[in-house]
Each structure stands twice: as C-alpha cells, then as structure tokens.
Amino acid sequence: MKPSASSLYQAVELQQEIPPLLIGERANSNGSKRFRELLLEDDYQSCLKIALDQEAKGAHVIDLCTAYAGRDELKDLTTLVRMCAQSLKAPLMIDSTTPECIEACLKIYPGRAVINSVNLEDGGVNIRRVCKAAKRYGAAVVALAIDEKGMAMTADEKFGIAKAIHDIAVDECGLRPSDLLFDCLTFTVGSGDESLREAAIETINGIRRIKKELPGCMTVLGVSNISFGLTPRARRVLNSVFLHEAVSAGLDAAIVDAAKILPLARIPEEDREVCLDLLFNRDTAQEKNPLMRFIDYFTDKAESSDDESEESAHTPEEQLFKQLVDGDKEGLEDLLSILRERLKPLAIINQVLVPAMRHVGELFGKGEILLPFVLQSAEVMKESVTALEPFMERTDGASATKVLLATVQGDVHDIGKNLVDIILSNNGYKVFNIGIKVTAETVIEKAREHDVDVIGLSGLLVKSAIVMQESMPQYREAGLDVPILLGGAALTPKFVAESCVPDYTGPVVYCGDAFAGLKAVREHEDSTLVSTVYSERSAVQTMKPGVKDTAIDRTHPVPSAPFVGRRYVEDIDPEQLFPYVNIEALFRGRWGYRRGKMGAAEYRELITTTVQPLYERLLHRTLEEGLIQPKVAYGYFPCHAEDTTVRVEVDGVRYDFAFPRQAEPPYLCIADYFKTEQEGGDIAGFFVVTIGDRIGRETAQLYEQNAYHDYLMLHGFSVEMTDALAEYWHAVMRQELGIGAEELPTQGLISQSYQGSRYGFGYPACPDLDVHQPLFAFLRPEAIGVSLTENMQMVPEQTTSAIVAHHPQAKYFAV
Amino acid sequence: MEEKESSGRYICVNCGYVYDPAQGDPLNAIAPGTSFDDLPAEWVCPMCYAPCSQFDPLD
Numbered sequence: 126m127k128p129s130a131s132s133l134y135q136a137v138e139l140q141q142e143i144p145p146l147l148i149g150e151r152a153n154s155n156g157s158k159r160f161r162e163l164l165l166e167d168d169y170q171s172c173l174k175i176a177l178d179q180e181a182k183g184a185h186v187i188d189l190c191t192a193y194a195g196r197d198e199l200k201d202l203t204t205l206v207r208m209c210a211q212s213l214k215a216p217l218m219i220d221s222t223t224p225e226c227i228e229a230c231l232k233i234y235p236g237r238a239v240i241n242s243v244n245l246e247d248g249g250v251n252i253r254r255v256c257k258a259a260k261r262y263g264a265a266v267v268a269l270a271i272d273e274k275g276m277a278m279t280a281d282e283k284f285g286i287a288k289a290i291h292d293i294a295v296d297e298c299g300l301r302p303s304d305l306l307f308d309c310l311t312f313t314v315g316s317g318d319e320s321l322r323e324a325a326i327e328t329i330n331g332i333r334r335i336k337k338e339l340p341g342c343m344t345v346l347g348v349s350n351i352s353f354g355l356t357p358r359a360r361r362v363l364n365s366v367f368l369h370e371a372v373s374a375g376l377d378a379a380i381v382d383a384a385k386i387l388p389l390a391r392i393p394e395e396d397r398e399v400c401l402d403l404l405f406n407r408d409t410a411q412e413k414n415p416l417m418r419f420i421d422y423f424t425d426k427a428e429s430s431d432d433e434s435e436e437s438a439h440t441p442e443e444q445l446f447k448q449l450v451d452g453d454k455e456g457l458e459d460l461l462s463i464l465r466e467r468l469k470p471l472a473i474i475n476q477v478l479v480p481a482m483r484h485v486g487e488l489f490g491k492g493e494i495l496l497p498f499v500l501q502s503a504e505v506m507k508e509s510v511t512a513l514e515p516f517m518e519r520t521d522g523a524s525a526t527k528v529l530l531a532t533v534q535g536d537v538h539d540i541g542k543n544l545v546d547i548i549l550s551n552n553g554y555k556v557f558n559i560g561i562k563v564t565a566e567t568v569i570e571k572a573r574e575h576d577v578d579v580i581g582l583s584g585l586l587v588k589s590a591i592v593m594q595e596s597m598p599q600y601r602e603a604g605l606d607v608p609i610l611l612g613g614a615a616l617t618p619k620f621v622a623e624s625c626v627p628d629y630t631g632p633v634v635y636c637g638d639a640f641a642g643l644k645a646v647r648e649h650e651d652s653t654l655v656s657t658v659y660s661e662r663s664a665v666q667t668m669k670p671g672v673k674d675t676a677i678d679r680t681h682p683v684p685s686a687p688f689v690g691r692r693y694v695e696d697i698d699p700e701q702l703f704p705y706v707n708i709e710a711l712f713r714g715r716w717g718y719r720r721g722k723m724g725a726a727e728y729r730e731l732i733t734t735t736v737q738p739l740y741e742r743l744l745h746r747t748l749e750e751g752l753i754q755p756k757v758a759y760g761y762f763p764c765h766a767e768d769t770t771v772r773v774e775v776d777g778v779r780y781d782f783a784f785p786r787q788a789e790p791p792y793l794c795i796a797d798y799f800k801t802e803q804e805g806g807d808i809a810g811f812f813v814v815t816i817g818d819r820i821g822r823e824t825a826q827l828y829e830q831n832a833y834h835d836y837l838m839l840h841g842f843s844v845e846m847t848d849a850l851a852e853y854w855h856a857v858m859r860q861e862l863g864i865g866a867e868e869l870p871t872q873g874l875i876s877q878s879y880q881g882s883r884y885g886f887g888y889p890a891c892p893d894l895d896v897h898q899p900l901f902a903f904l905r906p907e908a909i910g911v912s913l914t915e916n917m918q919m920v921p922e923q924t925t926s927a928i929v930a931h932h933p934q935a936k937y938f939a940v
Numbered sequence: 941m942e943e944k945e946s947s948g949r950y951i952c953v954n955c956g957y958v959y960d961p962a963q964g965d966p967l968n969a970i971a972p973g974t975s976f977d978d979l980p981a982e983w984v985c986p987m988c989y990a991p992c993s994q995f996d997p998l999d
Contacts, residue, residue: 667983670984670985671986709951714955
C-alpha cells in the first residue's frame with residue numbers, strides 16, 4: 126500500500142501522482158500573524174477557518190501549529206485538532222516540538238496524522254519518545270536535518286543527520302522507512318552571504334542522496350526559505366523554479382502557499398535561466414555574480430501587479446524581514462525567541478536581518494522610502510542584534526569588515542558621521558566610532574589598534590576639507606593603505622579627486638551620503654573600490670546665482686544705531702521664535718520627509734498625520750521643559766571698509782574683519798556694503814546667538830540609546846531653531862536700526878525681502894571662520910556660554926554668528 | 941482626480957525657496973515661463989545653492 130495520511134473522511138497519498146504533495150502553512154502561530162492574533166483572542170472558530178480556506182485553495186495536508194510564548198500549547202492544539210478532525214477533509218500535520226502535545230493530539234485524532242517534527246538537536250532524547258508515539262498511533266513523521274551543531278549546511282551533513290535519524294526511527298523504534306519524511310532544510314541564496322552561494326545545490330544534492338541511499342523514505346521542504354531577502358515578485362518566480370528542481374531531484378512534499386506557486390510553463394525561459402544561474406551558482410566568471418544579475422534582472426522588470434506588496438508574512442523569518450522593513454518593533458522579542466529555536470543568532474542576522482536592511486537601502490536608493498523610515502528600520506535591526514547578542518559566541522561576527530569613523534580635528538559636527546555609523550553598523554559591519562575633533566595622529570593610532578579595513582572621515586566645515594587634504598600625506602607616511610572614505614558638506618568629488626587622492630597610497634573616495642559610504646564598503650569587500658575620479662569635461666559647473674550689478678550705491682544714508690557697544694539678552698521667550706522656523710527646510714531637508722515619489726495628496730497626509738504632530742510635540746516640549754534657552758550677544762559698532770576688510774572700532778581698539786571677494790564677476794565682497802573712511806564711515810551690527818547646550822545633550826543621549834529616528838528629528842529641530850533665533854534677532858536689529866518698520870514678521874524668511882542682510886560666518890559669503898577671532902575678542906559671547914574651538918568653531922553646536930549689513934543692496938551671495 | 945492642474949512649482953528642501961516657472965529665476969538669469977525640467981543642469985537654488993536634486997514638487 127502506498128504511504129498515506131488520512132482524516133476521518135479520506136486518505137491522501139503522500140507521494141502524489143504528480144508531485145509534490147502540497148502542505149498548507151498558514152494555520153501556524155509562528156508563521157502567520159493573522160492566525161496568531163486570532164489565537165491570542167481565543168477565536169478558535171476563525172483559526173479553523175484559516176485551515177479550511179487552505180484546503181479550498183488546493184492544499185493536500187494542513188499544518189497546524191499553536192506554539193506561542195505565554196499560551197497553553199496543549200490546550201490550544203488539542204482544541205483545534207478536535208475541531209479540524211470534524212471539519213477538515215484534508216489530513217492534519219501536527220506541528221509541535223513538545224512530545225506531550227504530540228502524544229495528546231495523536232490520541233484524539235481520528236485518522237493517520239503527520240508529526241512535524243523531530244530532529245537531533247538535543248542529542249536524541251525527544252526523537253525516541255516521539256517516534257515511539259508515532260509507532261503506537263500509526264503516524265508519519267517529518268525529520269529535520271538539525272543536530273547538536275545546528276542546521277546542516279552541506280549535502281553530506283544533511284544526509285548524515287538523516288541517516289542517523291533513520292537508524293533511530295527504523296531500527297530502534299520500529300517505524301517503517303515510508304513513515305519518514307526528511308526535511309533537508311535550505312538557506313537563502315538571496316542574502317549575498319558567500320558561504321551560502323551553494324545553499325540550493327547542497328539542499329538538492331541532499332534530497333537526491335536521501336532518496337537514493339535511504340530507500341522508501343520521503344522528503345519534504347519549506348521551499349520559500351530559498352529566497353529570503355529578495356523582492357516578492359522575484360521570490361515567487363525563484364521559489365517556483367526551485368520547487369521544480371527539487372521535485373526533479375526527488376522531493377515528495379512541499380510546505381508552501383499553494384496559491385503562490387507558478388506553473389513552470391508560465392515562467393518565461395529568460396526568467397528561468399536567471400533563476401537557475403542563481404540556484405546553481407552558474408557562470409560565476411562573469412563580471413557580476415549570479416545574485417547581482419538576478420537582482421538587476423528583476424529590478425529592471427516592471428512590477429506586474431501590486432497585490433504582492435500586501436502579501437502577509439508567512440514564516441517567522443518573513444515576519445522578521447517584514448517588521449524590519451516596516452520599522453515595526455512590536456513583539457520583536459517573541460519573534461526572535463521563536464527564531465532562535467530554529468536558527469543560530471548569527472544565521473538570523475546574516476540570513477534575515479542583513480538582507481532586510483539591504484532591501485531597505487535599495488528602497489531608499491529608488492526613492493521609495495524616506496530617511497526617517499530607514500532609521501526606524503535600523504532601530505529594529507539594532508534592537509534585534511542587541512537581543513541576540515547574549516546568545517552569540519564571542520567569535521561570531523569576528524570576520525566582519527571593520528570601519529573606523531571620526532569627525533576630523535577642530536570639527537564638532539557629528540550628525541553625518543553618526544548616520545554613517547547607523548547605516549554601516551546595522552548592515553553588519555563592525556564600526557569604531559571614535560568621536561569628534563579627532564587628530565590625524567589619533568586616527569592612525571586607532572586604525573592600527575583595531576586593525577580596521579576602512580577609514581571614514583567626516584567634517585562639515587570648509588576648514589575640515591582642508592584638514593582632510595593636509596592629513597593625507599600623514600596617513601601615507603604612517604604606512605596606512607586601507608581605503609579612506611571622505612564625507613562632509615564642504616567636500617566635492619573634484620576636491621577629493623584633485624586634492625586628496627594624489628597624496629595617499631590606498632583608494633580615497635568621496636561619499637555624498639551614508640548610503641554612498643555603505644556602497645563603498647561593499648565595493649571594498651568585492652575588491653572593486655577605486656579612488657574618486659573627476660573629469661572637467663563630464664562635470665557640470667554649477668551656476669553662481671546672485672545680483673549681477675556691481676555698482677553699489679555709495680550715498681545711502683547710514684541709520685543711527687540705538688546704542689554703541691555690546692549687550693547680552695538672556696530672557697527671550699522661545700515662543701517668539703516659532704513663527705521664524707523654516708518649516709519646509711525642517712520637514713523636507715533636515716528630517717528627510719521629502720515628497721519623493723508620493724502624490725500631492727499622499728504627501729499632505731504624511732505631513733498632517735505624522736510630521737506636523739511630531740513638530741508640535743517638540744514645540745510643546747520646548748515650552749514645557751525648557752528644551753531650548755535662547756540667548757544673544759550682540760551690538761552695533763562704528764566701522765569703515767577698506768577694500769575687502771571691515772575695520773571695527775571698539776573702545777579705542779581696532780578689530781579687522783577680512784572678507785573674501787568673488788573671483789569672477791560681479792566680484793562681490795561683504796565689505797563693499799559698508800562705507801569707507803572717506804565716505805564718512807558706517808555702522809556694523811554683529812551677533813552671536815545660541816539656544817543653549819541642553820538640546821545638544823539630549824540629542825547625544827538619543828543617539829547613545831540607539832533612538833536613531835528621534836535623534837535625527839531632535840538634531841534637525843535644534844538646527845532650525847538656532848536658525849530661527851538668528852532670523853528673529855536679525856528682525857529685532859532691523860527694527861532697532863529703524864529699517865524694518867513695514868515688515869510682517871516672517872515675510873522675508875526665504876526670499877530676503879527685507880532691507881539689508883545677515884552674513885553668517887562659515888556660510889557661502891564668508892566661509893572662513895577665522896573672523897570669529899576678532900568677533901569673540903570684543904563681543905565676548907562667553908558670557909552667554911559660547912566658546913571657540915581651536916578651529917574657530919563655536920560650542921555649543923547650536924550657535925550661530927553673523928555680521929549685519931543695513932545696505933539695501935546687501936543680499937546673499939557665495940564667494 | 942481632485943488635483944488641479946499642477947502649477948509646476950518646486951521647493952528647495954534645504955531652504956524652502958520655491959521655484960515658480962511663471963516667475964523664472966532672475967538671480968540665475970532664468971526667463972519666466974521656463975519649466976523646472978527645462979532648467980539647465982548647472983542651475984542651483986538662488987538662495988542656498990542646493991542643486992536640482994534637492995528640489996521636491998510643491999503642489
């Protein structure tokens with residue numbers, strides 16, 4: 126008689142005339158979120174309905190699993206087995222790792238069930254008990270290729286475990302070979318993990334050997350594991366092709382969603398070949414490996430339908446993958462503990478979490494998700510890895526590529542560097558983030574100490590670009606030759622290629638954002654990373670916008686200053702600043718809530734439901750908790766211009782501000798907006814404004830706590846609040862000078878439709894911070910808690926400074 | 941579709957400047973009537989010098 130399973134109503138042959146036997150996988154508390162939620166609500170009727178639905182869709186056997194932390198598995202499983210026994214025509218697969226539950230279910234099930242599953246993880250204790258029960262009640266048994274060392278990777282290991290299980294089940298416990306279904310298990314070929322390139326081959330060879338060398342035994346496989354980390358549509362095709370190959374090798378049964386399997390005849394020849402290349406690791410000599418070719422191929426093909434994006438997760442692996450992509454932390458610990466029963470922690474990271482982060486990066490690259498959501502995904506990654514770490518061996522992950530990150534000497538800005546840290550460390554790299562204001566000597570020392578593979582240097586300031594350039598020979602002379610990645614607002618590919626690359630031995634690479642950094646590290650691993658090149662011909666010279674008239678009216682009257690000298694203002698109500706916040710720059714620029722590919726209505730909804738409430742909460746905290754403490758040091762001083770220098774007189778001492786002049790027409794310079802001595806001199810306003818150091822400390826704390834999303838939000842908020850304070854104070858000064866009488870509070874925010882201009886130090890009209898030296902000498906902003914670094918940068922970071930010109934022709938420009 | 945005919949305006953995500961094709965951009969010598977897509981590759985935000993890639997469609 127052919128091996129069969131049966132219910133009260135019918136027998137089903139385990140070896141179908143047209144294989145494989147399809148086993149429905151949705152009535153599973155570990156694999157289906159919906160099933161789990163129904164179970165948690167004790168809604169057994171709806172759980173039963175999920176089982177019935179699968180039968181209607183063509184499943185031959187229904188898998189039933191109710192194991193879930195905090196639930197009484199024995200009660201849940203026996204209750205549902207009773208209900209299924211009455212209502213389901215398809216035989217049941219009783220899915221549990223607890224011998225008591227299995228025994229209790231076999232006792233009450235009126236047909237011949239299949240037990241899922243036994244293995245050798247505990248060295249052979251449970252398997253003997255379960256096999257004896259199977260013998261007594263006449264059940265078939267699924268056996269997984271797992272032993273004390275974990276899941277078998279190679280065909281030899283898979284077969285070895287199957288053989289050992291066969292000996293116990295058949296020779297010791299008296300089962301027939303035809304009572305056994307061996308599950309060879311498979312790892313994904315979609316993760317890019319080098320050691321898994323042959324995962325499909327090993328599984329298929331394992332199936333072949335079992336069928337040949339253990340005659341009479343059957344094989345079963347959860348097919349969809351092969352494609353974790355790939356897109357839904359590509360997975361569907363790959364799963365189908367893999368299933369076909371596995372069946373050709375002798376696979377008898379497959380645990381699948383029957384509705385998601387495509388008949389081979391409906392898969393175009395070209396698709397099939399791309400899948401086969403990946404499954405059998407073929408044509409590896411080509412420039413791109415089979416996985417890269419596969420991803421490229423399916424990325425290029427337009428999505429045929431959207432229904433798969435709604436696809437709910439099936440297995441715990443898929444659930445974790447989905448939660449990471451969605452940035453959803455709910456129930457993460459439970460999910461991870463379920464997974465830990467099946468996979469080693471490192472395997473969970475490398476086969477599920479890292480591919481999921483890679484997918485997130487690809488979506489970001491295509492403009493389909495926004496930076497804040499990437500950070501939420503990274504938080505899921507971080508939390509998962511933190512939860513897995515206690516279960517990992519010390520040597521786990523020791524082979525990861527090591528990256529040193531630092532903000533260069535004299536620069537305190539670390540948002541860029543920290544974003545790179547977040548992206549790299551949550552893509553599986555070992556990051557040594559050694560902080561801000563790091564000297565070249567320290568970089569060399571730490572690079573040696575940690576034996577890093579890549580160095581990443583960051584810095585916001587114009588001066589930081591120079592620091593990077595000047596440190597290149599130092600790194601070369603120290604004997605370093607690992608790649609150096611450079612990032613920062615003042616850098617350009619041209620500067621890196623022409624000023625940094627020539628002075629260093631290894632590759633020097635310009636990175637425009639954190640994902641460019643990730644790409645560079647990956648290229649380094651593939652040995653394809655090269656220095657940034659710049660070609661004058663292909664490069665686009667950007668425009669220099671601005672007023673083109675050079676004739677500056679020299680007769681404009683000088684307003685009278687309300688006072689001469691410096692003053693401090695420390696009792697500013699933060700609410701005064703709110704109307705001056707540049708909301709668009711905050712939401713879209715700092716926070717990254719850009720419209721991207723969204724429609725206007727969808728974007729409006731994102732703003733009203735997510736972004737605006739976030740902003741209002743921060744405003745609320747600002748008022749309730751004193752998150753910001755606006756303080757100002759400012760004053761008006763007699764001055765006169767002499768070519769490019771503004772000479773300021775304070776208490777009989779002269780302070781010179783040397784400003785740069787544009788190198789091409791109209792040759793603008795800040796000094797031109799002030800009258801010369803011969804013209805009778807002028808009045809210059811100066812200010813240093815700060816919102817205090819508290820918000821900076823809170824921001825740093827969020828980063829320490831791995832609250833990446835909130836970190837980016839609070840940092841962006843602090844930057845725009847600082848700018849709002851500068852804008853507000855500039856308005857106050859225009860009022861005091863009597864040139865702002867007809868302004869509405871915020872009309873000039875973006876278009877500068879007010880009289881005069883404030884030129885921020887460190888900004889395009891005056892990139893050099895050396896002018897802080899004279900400014901600090903007479904304005905003495907130390908009184909409001911602001912000091913200078915050796916690189917002329919102001920601390921706290923949430924501080925800004927400017928010279929205020931009253932001349933009506935004074936507008937923004939860049940040198 | 942409830943959406944009205946798009947005005948073709950784009951906003952700089954770095955500073956909030958709005959490029960309105962009806963106005964053009966005098967600071968970069970861009971004539972009124974020039975659509976955002978027709979701006980030269982070397983065009984930058986007249987307020988903060990951010991490149992075209994830093995612009996979002998506004999309405």
